[in-house]
Amino acid sequence: MIKKILLVLLVVFAASCSGTKHVRTTSKKPTTKSQPVVRKTTTTKPTTTTKPKTEESEVIEATTKVTTSSDNVRNYIDTFSETAKKNMREHGIPASITLAQGILESGAGKGRLCVEANNHFGIKCHTGWTGPSITHDDDALQECFRKYSDPKDSYRDHSLFLTSRPRYSSLFKLDKGDYQGWAKGLRAAGYATDPKYPDKLISLIERYQLYMYDNEVLERENLKPFQNSNTVVNNEMLYTVQQGDTLYSLSRKFNLSVEELKRLNNMSDNNLAIGQQLKTK
Structure with a gap:
């Protein structure tokens, strides 16, 4: 009996050794690094509203006070x-001076005398005027000013006003492109009482390049501003002091002694200022 049991166990053991072994394999997927997620962000610049360019304004003051623009x-x-x-060709007054005076006196066409009376130069009635007129406060209340039907008549009258009065005769001895001499000469001859009147005219002429119209009439190719340090006003030779000038150098230039220059100009010392005008004869 025991032998039978042993035999059975031996058969079972042999059968188990000869059987197929099953191996469980685990397939691993290759590990891949996850790519970082890049989020594209669109930066929107704040919308800026471009402000329209503001016109440059300036106050023009003569017989009227007007705020106007460069345009x-x-x-x-x-x-x-x-x-x-046209008036320069006919009467010899620099076009630059005429335009600058017109701008200054009329407020660039916006002043009352210009708008209501076509009077661009603030010309008063004066003795003998029989034409239309308008009253306007100036040096005194309700002064009489000339009134014109056409602006061209105002321009013509301005030219006749300057050519017919002896006190302006020295201006016509200047070079016709010498707007600086004309501007200073008008003030010296009594056209305006404002001490800054010449500077205002010269500033307008150079800022808006009005000297180009003088050169057109004179048929000059050089369109640069006219430069002349010597002017004649009321038959007196005037020299405008330049950088580097001294009384000694000017005395040599004009064949005068230093003391003569000082005496001509009522000078108590030797100090000079750029732009200062000196009598030289």
Whole structure:
């Protein structure tokens, strides 16, 4: 009996050794690094509203006080430049001076005398005027000013006003492109009481390049501002002091002694200022 049991166990053991072994394999997927997620962000710049360029404004003050813009001044120049050049050819007054005076006196065409009376130069009635007139507060209340039907008549009257009065005769001895000499000469001859009147005219002429109209009439190719340190006003030779000038150098230049220069100009010392005008004869 025991032998039978042992035999059975032996058969079972042999069968288990000869059986197929099953191996469980685990397939691992290759590990891949996850790519970082890049989020594209669109930066929107804040919308800025471009402000329109503001017109440059300036106050023009003569027989009227007017705030106007540089565009208005340029429009005025475009409108009356041909008239100014025509008067220069006929009467010898620099077109630059005529235009600058017109801009200054009329407020670039916006002043009351200009708008209501076509009076661009603030010309008063004076003795003998029989034409239309308008009253306006100036040096005194309700003064009489000339009134014109056409702006061209105002320009013509301005030219006749300067050519018919002896006190302005020395100006016509200047070079016709010497707007600086004309500006200073008008003030010296009594055209205006404002001590800054010449500077205002010269500033307008150079800022808006009005000297180009003088050169057109004179047929000059050089369109740069006219430079002349010598002017004649009321038959007196005046020299405008330049950088580097001294009384000694000027005495040599004009064949005068230092003391003579000082005496001519009522000077108590030797100090000079750029832009100062000195009598030289």
